[in-house]
Amino acid sequence: MKYLTQQSLHDLAAAAVSAQTTLAQIGLQNHMRTTDEKETVVRQKMADRLQVMRASVEEGCRQGNLSDSGLSGGDALRYDKKTGDQGGLCGQLQTKMIRNALAVAEQNAKMGRIVAAPTAGSSGVLPAVLFAIAEERGYSDDQLIEALFTAAAVGQVIAFRASLSGAEGGCQAECGSAAGMAAAALVELTGGSPQQAIHACALAIKSLLGLVCDPVAGLVEVPCVKRNAFSAVQALTAADMALADIKSFIPPDEVLDAMKSVGLMMHPDLKETAAGGLAATPTGKAAAQGCISRLT
Amino acid sequence: MNLFDIIGPVMIGPSSSHTAGAVRIGQMAYTLLGETPSKVSVELHQSFAKTCRGHGTDKAIIAGLMGFTPDDIRIRESLVLAAECGMTFSFTETDMSDAHPNSVRIIASVHTDRKVSLQASSVGGGRVRISEVNGLPVDITGDYPTLLCMHQDRLGLISELTLHLAQNKINIANMRVFRSARTELVATFIETDQLIDPDILRKIEQLSGVGSTYSLPPLQL
Numbered sequence: 479m480k481y482l483t484q485q486s487l488h489d490l491a492a493a494a495v496s497a498q499t500t501l502a503q504i505g506l507q508n509h510m511r512t513t514d515e516k517e518t519v520v521r522q523k524m525a526d527r528l529q530v531m532r533a534s535v536e537e538g539c540r541q542g543n544l545s546d547s548g549l550s551g552g553d554a555l556r557y558d559k560k561t562g563d564q565g566g567l568c569g570q571l572q573t574k575m576i577r578n579a580l581a582v583a584e585q586n587a588k589m590g591r592i593v594a595a596p597t598a599g600s601s602g603v604l605p606a607v608l609f610a611i612a613e614e615r616g617y618s619d620d621q622l623i624e625a626l627f628t629a630a631a632v633g634q635v636i637a638f639r640a641s642l643s644g645a646e647g648g649c650q651a652e653c654g655s656a657a658g659m660a661a662a663a664l665v666e667l668t669g670g671s672p673q674q675a676i677h678a679c680a681l682a683i684k685s686l687l688g689l690v691c692d693p694v695a696g697l698v699e700v701p702c703v704k705r706n707a708f709s710a711v712q713a714l715t716a717a718d719m720a721l722a723d724i725k726s727f728i729p730p731d732e733v734l735d736a737m738k739s740v741g742l743m744m745h746p747d748l749k750e751t752a753a754g755g756l757a758a759t760p761t762g763k764a765a766a767q768g769c770i771s772r773l774t
Numbered sequence: 775m776n777l778f779d780i781i782g783p784v785m786i787g788p789s790s791s792h793t794a795g796a797v798r799i800g801q802m803a804y805t806l807l808g809e810t811p812s813k814v815s816v817e818l819h820q821s822f823a824k825t826c827r828g829h830g831t832d833k834a835i836i837a838g839l840m841g842f843t844p845d846d847i848r849i850r851e852s853l854v855l856a857a858e859c860g861m862t863f864s865f866t867e868t869d870m871s872d873a874h875p876n877s878v879r880i881i882a883s884v885h886t887d888r889k890v891s892l893q894a895s896s897v898g899g900g901r902v903r904i905s906e907v908n909g910l911p912v913d914i915t916g917d918y919p920t921l922l923c924m925h926q927d928r929l930g931l932i933s934e935l936t937l938h939l940a941q942n943k944i945n946i947a948n949m950r951v952f953r954s955a956r957t958e959l960v961a962t963f964i965e966t967d968q969l970i971d972p973d974i975l976r977k978i979e980q981l982s983g984v985g986s987t988y989s990l991p992p993l994q995l
Contacts, residue, residue: 509777523778530784530845545788547828586787589830589850595781597899598790604781626781633780642780643898659780696821697828698788773827 483508484634487676487730494672501662501672502624505631524623527593531582531605534592538581545587547769550699554580568711571614575710579606583706587699596633596642596655599698602706603656604629607664607713617667625667629659632679639731640738644691645750647741653702653709654686654737660710664717678713678720680730685712687733688740690748692755695766701756783900783995784845791876792822792829795896797849798993800838802904802916803880805990806890810840811882812861817868821875822896832865839882843994844900874903900995908986910961911952916993918947918965921975926983927953927960934981935962942974959985 482489483504493504509520539558544551558577560566565573582602586592592601608622617625633642636655641647661678665671670678686709694700726733747754756762785794804810816835818826826832830849837852840859848855856863870877874895883889893906904914907922914920921939925931932951939946948965970989979987 505777513776520777524781527778527781527784546830589786589788589793589833591784591845591847592787593782593784594790594794594899598785598787598793601787627777630777630780634775634777637775637780645898695828696825769828 483631485638487632487635487679487734490631490635491672491676500624500628500666501631501675502627502666505634506627508631521623524626525619528619528623528626530591530593531595532609534582534585534590534601535578535605535609537590538585539577541585541588543588545584545699546589546773547695547697547699548772549694549697549765549769550587550703551584553703554584571610572711572714574610574613575606575714576707578610579603579707579710580703582606583703587697587703595629596637596659597644597652599644599702600652600656600706600709602703603653603660603709603713604663606706606710607660608667611664611667621667625663628666628675629663632662632676633659636683636734639734641741647737648744648749649689649691649705650683650686650737651741652691653705654683654689656706657682657686657709657713657716660713661716661720664713665720668717668721670717670721674720674723676730677724677726678717680726680728680733681719681724682713682716683733683737684726684728685716687737690744690755691750692748692757693750693752694757694762695769696750696752696757697769700762700765779899785900786830786834786845786847786849789829790900791896791898792825792831793834793849794844794900794995795876795898795902796822796831796834796878797838797842797844798900798902798916798995799878799880799892799894799896799904800835801841801843801993802838802894802902802914802990803882803890803892804839804841806892806907806988807882807884807888809884810859810861812885813883814839814861814863815881816863816865817879818865819868819870819873819875819877822878823867826865835878835880836861836863839880873905902993907961909957910954910959912961912963913950913952914963914990916990918967918992919969920990920992921964921966921970921978922988922990923962923964923978924985924987925960925962925981926985927958928983931981931983932962935978936964938974938978938981939964939966939970942970944968944970944974
């Protein structure tokens with residue numbers, strides 16, 4: 479059981495149900511068994527990561543400067559200014575998620591300190607949803623740390639069955655995986671069941687299935703920064719549906735297997751090589767040329 | 775992958791392979807040299823060369839060469855800091871034929887007397903592989919404490935080496951031996967569960983036929 483729960487969302491959820499606990503706890507217990515690390519040590523490590531995430535949101539919301547390449551920067555501030563205290567069209571919670579995701583992804587592009595979750599390119603999604611919902615509903619840091627364990631436990635299965643690398647599986651493997659992890663984390667944080675959490679993960683990933691990795695100039699900026707914001711919203715939508723007991727018609731493990739096979743079928747030009755998609759548009763190519771002259 | 779490979783590493787953006795991995799490669803050169811170099815030449819291959827400035831790969835490598843870790847905010851300013859310390863450095867594009875797209879060769883020296891060269895690749899998620907040290911092929915990941923020993927091709931030398939480790943209660947996790955026909959030297963590298971302290975290292979260096987020997991702590995990620 480110890481290993482199977484890292485290879486199958488079904489087994490992970492089954493283990494949580496039979497032990498009357500959460501995905502987060504199963505992930506934590508497995509980690510302690512395999513590494514011999516004490517619970518206090520493991521929790522402290524996760525608490526440290528939560529603090530880095532928080533700082534990256536706060537920094538990103540403050541700094542409006544451009545990245546070295548000039549391709550990104552300033553959108554988090556622009557969006558925050560426009561939406562203000564009222565929130566945007568999306569309502570308060572989503573507005574904060576969008577702002578946070580832009581903030582962290584811009585920080586990443588500007589060589590700020592971030593937590594890869596699961597990757598640097600998708601590092602905005604988890605902090606976006608966690609700090610937004612904490613701001614709205616007053617969750618404690620201990621609850622957010624628990625939610626990070628949920629995300630990590632689900633992420634382990636995605637890594638095993640599919641991929642977390644844009645070069646291997648396209649953006650679905652980075653932002654898609656981050657959205658799946660964030661959706662499951664939101665479900666457990668708000669009191670949903672293990673079953674609802676793995677279905678939320680599947681729903682979020684399905685919504686981003688097939689997404690290509692086509693960064694302009696090969697840099698983690700266009701379209702990566704904005705895709706973090708969209709992925710955060712997908713996670714929220716998926717969690718909300720799952721909490722209403724809406725299920726993924728395709729079982730969660732089969733969704734991950736589909737993601738892997740889609741990644742394998744994807745043309746190399748669409749897997750982080752900046753040779754296809756948005757990177758290969760006239761504007762994308764011109765921007766890449768512009769970067770070269772700006773950076774040399 | 776453990777939980778902290780999924781939620782982590784904590785790093786300076788924007789790319790785990792082009793930035794965090796590049797720092798770790800620089801750190802490895804720093805550890806081999808034992809101090810911050812005064813002169814550095816960096817040759818970048820393919821993807822490392824093409825997106826170097828935009829990903830801060832140049833800053834990352836120089837930061838590593840000053841002993842910074844991948845989460846050190848000073849990485850942003852490393853080129854300025856290095857110049858202030860009197861380091862001179864150059865970056866050039868090179869073709870390493872069929873090497874991994876994110877590959878680099880670093881030649882670093884302290885004034886004129888001490889020098890180290892290494893070839894390495896950043897293979898994803900901040901993981902690295904060092905494939906050559908001082909002209910000898912190796913395969914070091916930096917995930918474990920590592921003993922790297924350059925020695926002559928002498929019968930029984932490796933058994934003396936491992937005996938020293940056993941006597942000092944150092945357990946071997948992985949081990950490989952590379953012979954170079956060109957230099958008639960052998961690079962033996964041993965990944966261990968425990969870090970090898972300087973006293974043990976000195977004893978190993980006194981074995982007949984043993985040349986440069988390094989104890990490399992695991993690289994933080």
